[in-house]
Each structure stands twice: as C-alpha cells, then as structure tokens.
Amino acid sequence: MIGVFxxxxxxxTVLEALAAELPCEHFxxxxxxxxxxxxxxxxxTVVRYALQATGALMxxxxxxxxxxxxxxxxxxxxxxxxxxxxxxxxxxIEPGAEAACAASRSGRIAVxxxxxxxxxxxxxxxxxxxxxxxxLTALPAPLFVALAEExxxxxxxxxxxxxxxxxxxxxxxxxxxTLVLGCTHFPMLxxxxxxxxxxxxxxxxxxQTTARHVRRTLREAGLAAAGGQGSLRLLATDAPQxxxxxxxxxxERPIEAHEVELVDL
Amino acid sequence: MIGVFxxxxxxxTVLEALAAELPCEHFxxxxxxxxxxxxxxxxxTVVRYALQATGALMxxxxxxxxxxxxxxxxxxxxxxxxxxxxxxxxxxIEPGAEAACAASRSGRIAVxxxxxxxxxxxxxxxxxxxxxxxxLTALPAPLFVALAEExxxxxxxxxxxxxxxxxxxxxxxxxxxTLVLGCTHFPMLxxxxxxxxxxxxxxxxxxQTTARHVRRTLREAGLAAAGGQGSLRLLATDAPQxxxxxxxxxxERPIEAHEVELVDL
Numbered sequence: 001m002i003g004v005f006x007x008x009x010x011x012x013t014v015l016e017a018l019a020a021e022l023p024c025e026h027f028x029x030x031x032x033x034x035x036x037x038x039x040x041x042x043x044x045t046v047v048r049y050a051l052q053a054t055g056a057l058m059x060x061x062x063x064x065x066x067x068x069x070x071x072x073x074x075x076x077x078x079x080x081x082x083x084x085x086x087x088x089x090x091x092x093i094e095p096g097a098e099a100a101c102a103a104s105r106s107g108r109i110a111v112x113x114x115x116x117x118x119x120x121x122x123x124x125x126x127x128x129x130x131x132x133x134x135x136l137t138a139l140p141a142p143l144f145v146a147l148a149e150e151x152x153x154x155x156x157x158x159x160x161x162x163x164x165x166x167x168x169x170x171x172x173x174x175x176x177x178t179l180v181l182g183c184t185h186f187p188m189l190x191x192x193x194x195x196x197x198x199x200x201x202x203x204x205x206x207x208q209t210t211a212r213h214v215r216r217t218l219r220e221a222g223l224a225a226a227g228g229q230g231s232l233r234l235l236a237t238d239a240p241q242x243x244x245x246x247x248x249x250x251x252e253r254p255i256e257a258h259e260v261e262l263v264d265l
Numbered sequence: 266m267i268g269v270f271x272x273x274x275x276x277x278t279v280l281e282a283l284a285a286e287l288p289c290e291h292f293x294x295x296x297x298x299x300x301x302x303x304x305x306x307x308x309x310t311v312v313r314y315a316l317q318a319t320g321a322l323m324x325x326x327x328x329x330x331x332x333x334x335x336x337x338x339x340x341x342x343x344x345x346x347x348x349x350x351x352x353x354x355x356x357x358i359e360p361g362a363e364a365a366c367a368a369s370r371s372g373r374i375a376v377x378x379x380x381x382x383x384x385x386x387x388x389x390x391x392x393x394x395x396x397x398x399x400x401l402t403a404l405p406a407p408l409f410v411a412l413a414e415e416x417x418x419x420x421x422x423x424x425x426x427x428x429x430x431x432x433x434x435x436x437x438x439x440x441x442x443t444l445v446l447g448c449t450h451f452p453m454l455x456x457x458x459x460x461x462x463x464x465x466x467x468x469x470x471x472x473q474t475t476a477r478h479v480r481r482t483l484r485e486a487g488l489a490a491a492g493g494q495g496s497l498r499l500l501a502t503d504a505p506q507x508x509x510x511x512x513x514x515x516x517e518r519p520i521e522a523h524e525v526e527l528v529d530l
Contacts, residue, residue, distance in 0.1 A: 034310050035300055040414075042504045045299050115507070143422075146411030149305075157408075157425045164422055239307045242380070 002214070003057040003065040004029045005050070008036035009243060010148070010184035011068030012250035014092065017211035018066065019232070022218070024225035027232045028060045031247075032265065034238035037145060038071040039114025039183070046116060050076035052265040054083055056235070063223045066214055067091040070183050070206070071114050074122035088217050093117075095213040096180050096206035097126035103202040104178040107133045110169050112141040113182030123182055137176065141165045141186070148185035151249055158189055162196035170197045180204045188250065234260045267479070268322040268330040269294040270315070273301035274508060275413070275449035276333030277515035279357065282476035283331065284497070287483070289490035292497045293325045296512075297530065299503035302410060303336040304379025304448070311381060315341035317530040319348055321500070328488045331479055332356045335448050335471070336379050339387035353482050358382075360478040361445050361471035362391035368467040369443040372398045375434050377406040378447030388447055402441065406430045406451070413450035416514055423454055427461035435462045445469045453515065499525045 002022070004015050008031045015029050032038075032053050038046045050072045057065060065087055067073045067080065073091030081089045100109050111123045118140045127134050143161045152158055169176065179201050181187055187205045194203065218224040236243040240260035248255045267287070269280050273296045280294050297303075297318050303311045315337045322330065330352055332338045332345065338356030346354045365374050376388045383405045392399050408426045417423055434441065444466050446452055452470045459468065483489040501508040505525035513520045 034306060036305075040301075040504065040507060041299060045503050143411050143415055143417065146408050150408055152408065152429070157422065157429055160422045160425055164417070238310050239305065242305060 001026045001028055001060050001062055003060060003062045004068050005053050005057060005065065005072065006031050006068040006184060007038040007072065008033050009247040009250050010145070012247050013184050013187045014066065014068035014207040014210055015232075016251050017207040018214060019230065021211040021215045022224070023230050024228050025230050026225075027230070028057060028235065029232065030057055030235040030263070031237070031243060033236045033243055034265070037114070038069055039116045039142060039145065041116060043075040043116070043120060046072055047076045047079050049265075051079055051083060054080050056263055056265055058084065062087050064214060064218060065089045066210065068184055068210070071116040071120075074117045074120035088221065090210065090214055090217060092184070092206040092210045093122045093126050093182075095209040096182065096204055097123055097130060099204045099206075099209040100178050100180045101127055101130040101134065103204060104134065106177045107131065108135050108174060108176040109137075109178045109180065110176040111136065111138045111180040111182045112144070112165060112186065113138065114142060114145065115140040117182055123180065137169055138182075139165060139169065141183070144189055145183065145185045148188040149246055151246070153188045154191050158192035159195060162189065162192040166193065166196040170201070176201065178202045178204060181206060235263045236260050237263055237265050266291045266293055266325050266327050268325060268327045269333050270318050270322060270330065270337065271296050271333040271449060272303040272337065273298050274512040274515050275410070277512050278449050278452045279331065279333035279472040279475055280497075281516050282472040283479060284495065286476040286480045287489070288495050289493050290495050291490075292495070293322060293500065294497065295322055295500040295528070296502070296508060298501045298508055299530070302379070303334055304381045304407060304410065306381060308340040308381070308385060311337055312341040312344050314530075316344055316348060319345050321528055321530055323349065327352050329479060329483060330354045331475065333449055333475070336381040336385075339382045339385035353486065355475065355479055355482060357449070357471040357475045358387045358391050358447075360474040361447065361469055362388055362395060364469045364471075364474040365443050365445045366392060366395040366399065368469060369399065371442045372396065373400050373439060373441040374402075374443045374445065375441040376401065376403045376445040376447045377409070377430060377451065378403065379407060379410065380405040382447055388445065402434060403447075404430060404434065406448070409454055410448065410450045413453040414511055416511070418453045419456050423457035424460060427454065427457040431458065431461040435466070441466065443467045443469060446471060500528045501525050502528055502530050
C-alpha cells in the first residue's frame, strides 16, 4: 500500500497524479482536515502534526509514504524518515526542485507557496544543491489556497489574485523563465496563473513530478505492483462531508461522504 | 480580568471594541492560532478546542469570558457555560442578532459568516427567537477571511470578492435592509462590503454590539472596574510572530512578537 499524507484536500492533486502513473497500486490517503492549514503554522507544530499522521498511516502495510503537503515536506521529512526507517518517504519539494532546475535556461526561477514553505526555504536549498547559478525568488501566495478551496479557480477574482501576486515578479525586465507551483492547491488555478505569467514561462506542477519520482523509486526498489486493479482508501481527521465536497474538485471525480473515514489523531 | 477567546487574530476586532468601551479593564486574549480556522471544522471539533482554550483561560482570575469567535459562539456556548458556571460567558451571536432585529424595518436580514457558523444556524435561531417575521438569508463567505488575514482589504480583489458574494443577495428586488457581519474578520473589509451593498443597508458589526453587551452585563452585575488603567495580555497557541504581524492590523496598533505569549493546549 502507498500512504499519501496531506494537511487537507490539496494533496488529492498529488494522489490523482499518482493513481494515473501507478494504476495498479493501493493507496491510503490521510488529510489532516481538523488542523489545516499547515502553511501558516510554525515548523514545530507542523512536525508534531505530521508525526501523528504518520503514526496513523503506519497502521497500514505501507511500502512507500508520500508527503503530498509542501509545508510538511519542507519541515518534517527528516523526522518522518527517522520514524519510518524501513519505508521510502518521498516529499514534493525535491521532485519539484529537480524539474525546475532541468527546465530553467536562464537560471531565474520563481516559487509560489504557502508562508510556511517559503519561510522554511526548502525549495531554495533543494534548488541550490542542484544548480548554484540559480536566482530564486520565493513568494507566499496564501490567497490561492482559499480560492482553490472555495472553487473560485477561474474568472475575474482568480485572475485578479494571480496578477496581484505574479505581476511584481513577471513584469520585471529579467523575469523568471520557470515557475514552481509549490503548494498542492495551486494546480487548480493553473489557467489564471498561466494567463498572468504568459505562454513563455515553464510551470512546474509538483504533483506530476512527484508521481513520476514515486514510480521510479518503486521500480528501482522492485516494489511496484505487477498488475491488478488499484484501490483507494480516504481518511480525514475532521468533517468528511466537506472533504468529499471539496475533494471531488481536486481529485476530479465525485467522492461520497461515506467513502471518507474519520480518524482521530 | 476579562477573558477573550478567538480561533486566531480575528477576535482582536472584538477586543479593540471592548477596550474602547471598557478602558479600565484588564484583558487576557487567547488566539488558538495552532488550530485555526474553526469556520471549516465540525461542531464536535470546535467544542473540544473551545473547551481546551477555556481551560487555559481559567488559569486567570476571570470575571467574564467573551467568545469572540462566531463559529465557537455558534456551537460551543452551552458547553463553555457549563464549564464556567460562576462567570458570565458572552458570545458574539446574540448581541449581533439583537442589533439586527432592532435595525431591520423590512424584516429581510442577511448574515455573512464562515461555513461552520452558517451550518450551525445559530444566527437564524437567535434572530427568530426575537422576531418571527424575519426572512433571513445566511451565506458563507470564507474568502473574506483569507483576504482579511492577507491584508487585502480594499482595492479590486476585495471589491470583486464582495460583489461575488453579495450581488446575488443584494441585486434581488426584495433585497435585505440589514447585513450582519457574522465573522470577526469581516469588519476589516467594511469598505468593500459597503461599496457592494450600497449606502441604504444597515451593516451590523458584532464587535461593537458585543462590546456594548459586555459593558451592560458587567455594570448590571456590579463587576465593572471603577477606574485605573486597563491592561492587555496576549496569548497564542502558535506562531507569535505571525500573530503580532497580522494582529497589528486587526487591533489597529502595533503588536511586538515578544508581547505574545505562547501557550500549549
């Protein structure tokens, strides 16, 4: 089984990409909806919550754990890896950083993320480790999270917010050529973001890059499912109905409230 | 001492109104920033969190407890009152409902609030108890919370969001004549909201009405401070720096991070 952990429903964009790359696998997804958002919380608190969630997922026979939340990936990977010594633990930051470094020609890369991810500077570190020449700009864009959760993903509000955050970066003469969507909510707003940055900028969606990274890791370790029909189990720490309603948009298929199991952390 | 409890910084609008009405009182404010927002969480979870916060505030010699959070007021007042049997516990819903019923001529009242407050139907119940003739429309407006926290309180985005929520209500022929701001964040957006609804609508800000209600309660009970200089103690369950930065806007005076004491619930 592959565990996928997120602070809420945003990680369903990662789950969707994983299920597309690995259709024969069994997934268990835990959204910590009782305590979201992680993006505005301190590193210590996020680490504590992430370890509790990891503990809940360890009830399942995991062969791999994906930390689909950028904020949790940014601050809690070492602690989670220590806890799950025998299972590969994959975050979304490293695959995103790798894809951005491969895509950028000019070395000017921008990352939009939550406050917590930006403050933790995890993308910065992961990108600099790969390419010392990169000039990185990391920008918190929390309104995108609220818009995605509200389903206001296109139209004048989404476009105005995209311009609000991105114009100062992309209207500059030496503008970035690559933009990393450093939050699992942001792929929902891809059209408004694309309209604001223009067609020339490469947009790196860490859901896609992480899914490919997980597939490669499982294959290299000889852990990939050989065939059969995959499955999905959904867990949430609060409000299964809201999870189902908003999650349906993120997963791009209907979720019924009774499919979502309530767990107490 | 007067305890003021909120899920985060939004309740500082209530605290500011309280300090203006009652300048000689000593206040202790607790923002549960580790677990905000409450507005999207289930009633059970909000009650549990509110009781933990109440426990922390009971360390102080309280003569009154104000539940500044609409969502917590909507679902957890009975549980908190049971816990604090000897101290008056005042929420923001009843004073807001009272003011709205007094203000409305046509009996058509609208409430904008968080999802949790709308789902709990507490305004509906409190208003109908006072005026059976009222036709109430309650609408969740969660993007306003995100905008207020981000400090995007005026300009094209705030106006577009105000129109997004309010036009369907106020463009109708039999439009409400009274609008209740049923979330402590919303007074921050008063200009954009006013622009969307027009000058004829009475806007009820529950911070003001609650502060007056608290003053009346203390006077009637003979508990009001007779004189002297008031004081303020700020507690948060996470991220004091963020509390200080964003809270400064809500309290309309600078807050230094070292003024905010971290408490663990």
